[in-house]
Amino acid sequence: MGGTAKSRLAGRRPLMPVSATGDPAWVRWLIGIVSLSFLGLFLVVPLVAVFTEALRKGLGAYLESFQNRDALAAIKLTLAVAAIAVPLNVVFGLAASWAIAKFDFRGKSLLTTLIDLPFAVSPVISGVIYVLLFGLQGWFGPWLAAHDIQIIFAIPGIVLATVFVTFPFVARELIPLMQEQGTEEEEAALVLGASGWQTFRRVTLPNVRWGLLYGVILCNARAMGEFGAVSVVSGHLRGQTNTMPLHVEILYNEYNFVAAFAVASLLALLALVTLIVKAMVEWQTQRQSLETLTPLVPIHQEAA
């Protein structure tokens, strides 16, 4: 089908005058080359540099970097922090999008703006606010010290700061998606006798699954890669409160470049996987929206 349309267009092209909406060839080349060189210089070169530097002393030295106990501890801590922070923000994102997309209430747009607030806050400030609350000189500091609970310079602080910086990711993907889908399908399910939970699980969740996956992927990438906020609340204790990005910093400042870039290359791989999944999700949603354009009657009914 695509083939015939293409050949028809190709056949017609010589007859058509130069398109009014197309740029002259030299402009196309100029803009294209300048833009792509800019992307290459600013985005591709740094990415290539990460892997080149990591492998500078060969594969052996690269792999040896991961044998290190502190590196392994940093990887473990990063995974653990993401494993707590991401589910917390997924539950929040689902609750917030359900409330905002399925109901009308006063203050809705204010609530939506407030959810985006952490994006407007500098990562360093995101850490500072928790030091003010839970640090030794903070509001709850004396109480926490008296009860022997440590939040700042310990893992709970790292989790809190990570939850803060990744707070909006899932919600902001789901809210517009659920708003677009409206409430008709849920209402139909409820009228037909489904419970609220069943409606959510069997109707809403499948409808938003790609958006949810996208939000989770972005949330996870940021959770594992956060540096500024975590750097403020972590005590930088090797093997204890060092996440992967913090470990990269320590190794780099010790001039241990191969090891620094080796750990960094894992994070870069994570980023690449994130980009690939993102592209796949976008492709899926595009296909889905094309499908919804055509048949209104489900196919199996048509066949019957």
Add this chain to the structure above:
Amino acid sequence: MRIAFTRHSVIPGFGLTVGYTMVYLSLIVLLPLSALFLKTASASWEHIGETISDPRVVASFRLSLGASLVAAIINAVFGLGVAWTLVRYSFPGKRVIDAIVDLPFALPTAVSGIALTTIYAPTGWIGQWLEPLGIKAAFSPLGVTIALTFIGLPFVVRTLQPALEDLDPAVEEAAASLGAGRWQTFRHVIMPAVFPALLTGFALAFARALGEYGSVVFIAGNMPMKTEIVPLLILVKLEQYDYTGATTIAAVMLILSFFLLLLINGIQWWSARHHRSEG
């Protein structure tokens, strides 16, 4: 507090989800942020004035604002080119290049930081060519600007792309058939239509650059009065147990960021209204 419904809804879970959203939002975001302002407000005006007028603080604000502005301008210019190329032209590998635009979002800032520093250091891939020209890229304000450009690019490209895709080709055809040259069409037809998106992208890139930390601290060199950015200075004050100093600078930064957020929302609201009244 009374919550007004515009219509009765059969869908359950309103109280639960709104309640949970409000409690979680207050605990994680609103309460900690208000702690910052309360802490700053508890300081005397003299102390606040002293902190803000300290030459080191002034220098760091000048660097952060200046470098962020230059980076956002670079991104507005080249971001428009990149978005135009991705929307209007077809070439092999377009999907991959389109995906790679998001790299600065996805790559942890510490990784971008050490990668950029290695490239632009005097012995680095690009730094070694700049050194003989007398250009010091890493450990200078130029390095700060390079890192901030890296971090801001996706904001401009991603806000411009949908705006360029939404342009009706018929309008451009009309302009051409009325005798407009390609440049005239761009200047008088395309540019006004995408300008709000360009401005939004510019403001987003600027706001992100202002608060950026991880990708900048490695390449900046962090010399007080010269290459010390505001977020780093906040951290320095905190490590010196100067809590009032740290919170005062942080509060100024936050107010700046909120102002930018308001501005961005304003642009979008204005352009949506403008768009509706036209169509």
